Amino acid sequence: xxxxQQHMHEYVIKNIQRHIEPTEEETxxxxxxxxxxxxxxxxxxxxxxDLARHQFFVxxxxxxxxxxxxxxKEHVLMFAPEDWWCSGDLYSFLSGQKSVNNLEALExxxxxxxxxxxxxxxxxxxxxxxxxxxxxxxxxFVFHQNRINAGLSKPAEGRYDLFTEAYPGLENRxxxxxxxxxxxxxxxxxxxxxASMFRRKS
Amino acid sequence: xxxxQQHMHEYVIKNIQRHIEPTEEETxxxxxxxxxxxxxxxxxxxxxxDLARHQFFVxxxxxxxxxxxxxxKEHVLMFAPEDWWCSGDLYSFLSGQKSVNNLEALExxxxxxxxxxxxxxxxxxxxxxxxxxxxxxxxxFVFHQNRINAGLSKPAEGRYDLFTEAYPGLENRxxxxxxxxxxxxxxxxxxxxxASMFRRKS
Numbered sequence: 001x002x003x004x005q006q007h008m009h010e011y012v013i014k015n016i017q018r019h020i021e022p023t024e025e026e027t028x029x030x031x032x033x034x035x036x037x038x039x040x041x042x043x044x045x046x047x048x049x050d051l052a053r054h055q056f057f058v059x060x061x062x063x064x065x066x067x068x069x070x071x072x073k074e075h076v077l078m079f080a081p082e083d084w085w086c087s088g089d090l091y092s093f094l095s096g097q098k099s100v101n102n103l104e105a106l107e108x109x110x111x112x113x114x115x116x117x118x119x120x121x122x123x124x125x126x127x128x129x130x131x132x133x134x135x136x137x138x139x140x141f142v143f144h145q146n147r148i149n150a151g152l153s154k155p156a157e158g159r160y161d162l163f164t165e166a167y168p169g170l171e172n173r174x175x176x177x178x179x180x181x182x183x184x185x186x187x188x189x190x191x192x193x194x195a196s197m198f199r200r201k202s
Numbered sequence: 203x204x205x206x207q208q209h210m211h212e213y214v215i216k217n218i219q220r221h222i223e224p225t226e227e228e229t230x231x232x233x234x235x236x237x238x239x240x241x242x243x244x245x246x247x248x249x250x251x252d253l254a255r256h257q258f259f260v261x262x263x264x265x266x267x268x269x270x271x272x273x274x275k276e277h278v279l280m281f282a283p284e285d286w287w288c289s290g291d292l293y294s295f296l297s298g299q300k301s302v303n304n305l306e307a308l309e310x311x312x313x314x315x316x317x318x319x320x321x322x323x324x325x326x327x328x329x330x331x332x333x334x335x336x337x338x339x340x341x342x343f344v345f346h347q348n349r350i351n352a353g354l355s356k357p358a359e360g361r362y363d364l365f366t367e368a369y370p371g372l373e374n375r376x377x378x379x380x381x382x383x384x385x386x387x388x389x390x391x392x393x394x395x396x397a398s399m400f401r402r403k404s
Contacts, residue, residue, distance in 0.1 A: 067355050075354035077347065091344045100351070127329065134336035141339050142293045144346035145279065149302070151353050152277035152386055153269050184354055 008036050008059055012112045015057070015083055019135045026126040033118035039105045046088035046103035051096065054113045055087050056080070061109025062170070064178060065089075065101050076181040077101060081170055085136060106174050151184060156193055159183040210238050210261055214314045217259070217285055221337045228328040235320035241307045248290035248305035253298065256315045257289050258282070263311025264372070266380060267291075267303050278383040279303060283372055287338060308376050353386065358395055361385040 009031045016022065022030065036059070039045060046052050048068065056063065063080040065088055080086035087093040088103030093116060114122070122129050143166065150159045160183050164171055171179060180190035211233045218224065224232065238261070241247060248254050250270065258265065265282040267290055282288035289295040290305030295318060316324070324331050345368065352361045362385050366373055373381060382392035 067351055069355040073355070075351070077351060077354070090340065090347060094340065094344065123333070127333070130332040130336050131325070131329070134332050134339060137336060137339035137343050138292065138296065141342045141346060142296065144343060144350060145292060147350060148346060148353070149269055149277070149279060151350070152279070152383075153271040153275070181354075 005036050008110065008112065009034070011059060012057055016132055020128050020132045022126065022128055026128055029126045030122060030129070033122050034112050034114040037111045037113045039109050039111065041105055041108050043105045044102060045105065045111075046099055046101065048100060048102050049098050052087050052089040052092035052099045052101075052103075054115050055085060055093070055119060057112040057114075058082055058084050058086065059110040059112060061105060061107040061111075062174065063109060064104050064106050064174075066104070066181070067101050074181060076178050079106075079167055079170060079174070079178075079182070081167060081173075085140075106178070156183055156185050156189070157197060160190075160193070160197075207238050210312065210314065211236070213261055214259055218334055222330050222334045224328065224330055228330055231328045232324060232331070235324050236314050236316040239313045239315045241311050241313065243307055243310055245307045246304060247307065247313075248301055248303065250302060250304050251300050254289050254291040254294035254301045254303075254305075256317055257287060257295070257321060259314040259316075260284055260286050260288065261312040261314060263307060263309040263313075264376065265311060266306050266308050266376075268306070268383070269303050276383060278380050281308075281369055281372060281376070281380075281384070283369060283375075287342075308380070358385055358387050358391070359399060362395070362399075 012034070013022070013027050013030070016027075016030070039061075045054075045056065045063065058080050060082055062082075063084075063086050065077040065080070065086065067075050067077060069075060078086070086103065089099035089101040091097065092099040092101075123133075146162065150162050154162070160179070163179060163183055176190060176194075177187045180187045183190070185193070214236070215224070215229050215232070218229075218232070239258075241263075247256075247258065247265065260282050262284055264284075265286075265288050267279040267282070267288065268276050269279060270276055280288070288305065291301035291303040293299065294301035294303075325335075348364065352364050356364070362381070365381060365385055378392060378396075379389045382389045385392070387395070
């Protein structure tokens with residue numbers, strides 16, 4: 001088990017090295033501040049009204065961030081499959097305000113988890129991680145800006161194309177209703193749209 | 203003129219000091235890498251198909267980022283009034299790909315402008331700015347995530363409320379059609395909606 005955990009920490013470090021080059025000491029600081037966690041399918045990592053206390057990095061599995069509107073309808077905000085970071089509600093994480101989102105595991109999921117407190121310690125003790133998270137939030141900003149652009153100006157098919165680009169292969173792993181919600185259409189419209197896209201391609 | 207420019211650099215530094223505490227030397231590095239620029243109303247700072255080369259900080263005035271869809275219709279992605287940072291198209295700025303957005307001044311606008319190249323020099327020579335931009339992109343991410351949430355789950359009135367919260371007073375400065383576009387409704391629907399909101403309040 002200990003060997004496995006070390007292996008997982010190494011996997012995360014490799015991912016971090018795509019953007020920064022931490023020293024041996026800095027990676028040790030990082031690993032000492034983060035823990036590996038396993039959650040079951042349908043387990044909630046964050047519930048609306050609670051405080052978002054962690055940043056998660058998905059080692060395997062998939063998470064879904066969603067809101068529930070006044071009428072009880074769910075709306076999918078984002079997915080976090082392998083190699084994605086996710087907090088569920090970044091505003092809650094940063095401000096200490098109650099979360100407006102929920103965060104659920106769509107599959108059995110292995111995560112690296114780092115608390116707000118430990119992240120602040122990390123920034124102090126290994127400032128290179130400022131750069132890492134600067135790049136991360138920068139990319140997240142681009143991703144969300146594309147999504148807003150698509151929501152304003154692209155038809156549903158174009159929004160679906162953006163989804164498959166952002167999340168390669170995910171369309172075969174998760175319930176179709178969540179993809180419909182993510183692109184902002186009803187499940188019925190979504191299945192008709194996919195059938196007509198399929199007819200055109202074949 | 204030189205005095206005025208120095209005054210403007212100081213204004214930007216004060217703003218930066220909300221998040222980090224740069225030394226005298228670091229603020230001098232920053233100021234030496236950025237320039238003050240004035241643009242006229244309706245002037246374009248970035249055109250679709252061009253490369254986004256700068257990050258802008260708005261000292262006074264207001265910018266508008268928008269796309270034009272296949273049917274020639276404009277869609278407003280964001281506004282940048284005083285104290286906002288804006289690149290027009292962050293993906294283009296980061297990747298060197300062509301911009302899909304346009305960036306226009308809605309008012310005579312005074313900007314601080316820093317190029318991609320100079321920003322990279324800044325990160326190297328004054329790494330504290332990694333932290334500054336990490337916080338900045340973090341906040342931008344939260345802002346956009348709220349907007350996606352609102353787009354998926356809030357009616358037009360709720361999306362208008364979010365606009366007035368994010369941009370206090372801006373509704374009295376800019377053409378109403380841009381606000382309608384920002385919240386994703388037609389100008390006709392928008393003016394009916396505002397009339398009915400006004401009736402309910404009075």
